[in-house]
Amino acid sequence: MQEALFSSSPIDLILSIVGLALVISFPFTLTQKTQAKHFPRPLVRVISILFIWNATSILGNIFFGTTNSVPARILFGVQALAWIQAGYATNIVASLIYAKHDSFIWKIKNLAGVACVIVITTLFCVNYNMMSSIFGLRFLGLESHPSFVAFCILFLIFVLPELTRTFYTLLRECLQTSDRSLAQINAYMLTSFAFFILLPMTLDFVIPLAYSFQNSKDPVRFLQWFQGSTVFIAVLCSQYFTSVSFKNKSSWWFLNKFIEHLGDCIIYFDDKGKVLYANPASQQILQATEAEISSMQIQKLFPDINIQQEATYNNVKVQIKNELHTFNVGVFTLKQSLTTSINVLLMSDQTNLLFYQQRIKTLNRQFTEYKQDLIRYQERLDISEKRSKETENINATLINALPFQFWSKNENGVYLTQNLKDINMRGNLNKTTDVPDKIKPEETEARQEGRSKIFTTFEDADHNEISEEEASINIKNDKQVFIYQNHFIPIIVNRPPYKVIGLKIDMSEEKRLERERNMLREQKIIHSRLEDLGTACGAFAHDYNNLLGSQIGFCQLAQELLNSVTPNISDEKIQKNLVKASSFVSEATTAAQRGKQSLNVLLDTVRGKTESKIPSTVFPPVTIVRSVIDKVILTLPPNIQVVSAKMDETIEIKAEVPSLERILSNLANNSIYAMKDKGGTLSFDVQKEVLDHQLLTPYAPPIPAGTYAKISIADTGTGIDSGTLERIFAPFFTTKAPGEGLGLGLSSALRLLKEGNAYFTIQTTVGEGTTFNLYWNLYEENNNESKE
């Protein structure tokens, strides 16, 4: 029976198919995992080896079974061509030296293996008997398995040493690596690898030999188990590849990037000092291209440094193209394998470092300064904010405290601010505009042309604007009139239109005071004129009085003489004449006496003095008014009526009774005189009147605020024209015909009023009549009692 080269068992077939499927699907899963577009060549090689191995196994199983024909032998040889290369392929994967090209030895060895396989296969095909006699060893049942023996020898020569080397590589990696995770991966790999080698070795070689190929019903197929386990080895290898390459690649990539971007110089060099690599920073610092650096010797660059020994050197000075640099230099050795190592030179440019340190110091100082500046600015900002707030407060308070209306509008005529007075007068207009018709032309002018405008407006009691003429009419008629001074002030910034400030100043009170002042001034002029006149009168009266005194004295003396002489005259005629002369002198005395009396009245008026003080008493003025009326009625012409309807009986005043009586009589007489032609009504009235503020009327002194008893005497007579009115209180001024009065009535009435601390007003219209109002201080019992 000839040796079976392939198996005919369906299980074997299925296993081979599964192996093939794994091999085919394996690149796809790997692609997914690593996302690599190209696999390293060793991996591709492993995959193709396994593919051929499994494919030939399936073909043999299907077409040849256990028969040992020539085509079967050729197919077996093809299969052998595949597995003969498996050992080295595995080793390459495990050694992780993918980038390297296949070594020359490998090529020779591989070629030798392939050649051996071809020779042996050819020999088996050509002369099977010879081959079986050569390889059909007479022990352990090997005599019927010449192919097994022949290919076994090839396996031992070409595959097993490579597998052993792989084992060694993995073991070395596992023990040497300082990376813990890498060591772990290697350990797993090693264990699995050992298991997957030792297991098929046992099953494929040890057991068949031990049982002399008798243990199994099926004929033994060469490398039957090995074929399966190699699939697992391939999977393991690829796993190993991905894990390790993943790990290495990331750290390698990171390191490369790091080195490339590092500001310090990194130079790799070999044991002899030849530069292998220089990073961009070192190219920059050494001012040379990579090629130039590669041609350099480290010893030349750093003569003081022993490159064989790991060490660090501080502040090494190096001259680089006219620049003196200071470096911190470190020399490190990295073991790449047991025998090879790579040296690394790490240079950090202290020049720059020192420079940067300086810079940092400067920057730090600047930063501190800036920070302090910032704090100062913040403080200043706080202070100015506080100030501006204060100013704002003051402004707001000031604006509200202004004694007139204030508002401001922006360029478009929108209200920005209003003070309380303005709000009270016109309501809150903030952020509104005025109706275009109501905007004054002066405001428009201020806004458009930047001219300040001041003008006066008049308003009636209901705050409707009226013209100046209407206003003056109202003032004359004693109606309320508001007079406003309006200011439109532009805030000139840049170009028109401008913001405008408006002020509306209530001048009513001022104007009123101005009118009063003018009135007072006129009165003062009148009164001073009266005073001058009074003084002149006084002087005249004084001198004239003395003259009269002398005259009276002389007259008396003359009369005395005559009286003493006359009785002694015997001549009757002479005596008669003397008596006559005496009576003449007497008449002269009487005339002088009358003149003296007149003078006395005048002097009293001028001096404003009553010779005998009459005590003031408290009495209701009504009683005096009544008695005056009674007196007046006696001599009243029939065409004049006296009316005294509503007189307040309760009020009382403190005054001199005769003064009041004299004043009232004087005024009543004047009134009657004014009505003597036309007739009319003379009315008396007594009322209480409270004056809230000083009352000022034309022709009369101002009346201070207070509570008064007002005694009025009104007639419907001729009235007094203004020219006369100015002079009515002047002494000796009279409109009466000579003989009807001296013209001292009103003058003395005025004096008596002054003495009694009383006041008066006079209202008169020509043709309608005159009213005198007398204001006496009201006597209030409670007040006086409390004072006493």
Add this chain to the structure above:
Amino acid sequence: MATILIIDDDEQFNLMLKSAMEIKGYDVETATNGKEAKALYQNKKYDVIITDIIMPDVDGYEVILDLRRMGMSNRTIAVSGGGRTAADDYLVTAQHFDVAATFNKPVDLQALRAKVEEIIQSLS
């Protein structure tokens, strides 16, 4: 015989008063101001001195005060027509200076003569 000094700037008044006194039999001398009067009353002792208040140069008050110093207040009579303005009331002031009597102008001659007679009586 009693002597009287009349001091007044109004010469007519002086004459009138002098006449009135002379009728009564007094010896009368006159002066028109205080200065003249002083020259007279320092050299001669008068029984009665009648003086006006308002006069040019040395006025009546100075005369009255001078006479008071000489202890002659009790024989001095002040006469005044009152001031030219309301507030003046010279005679009240004169009374404060202890004059024997005051008279308003125009003077009541009877009363003045009676007073003069009274002073002369009291002195003798």
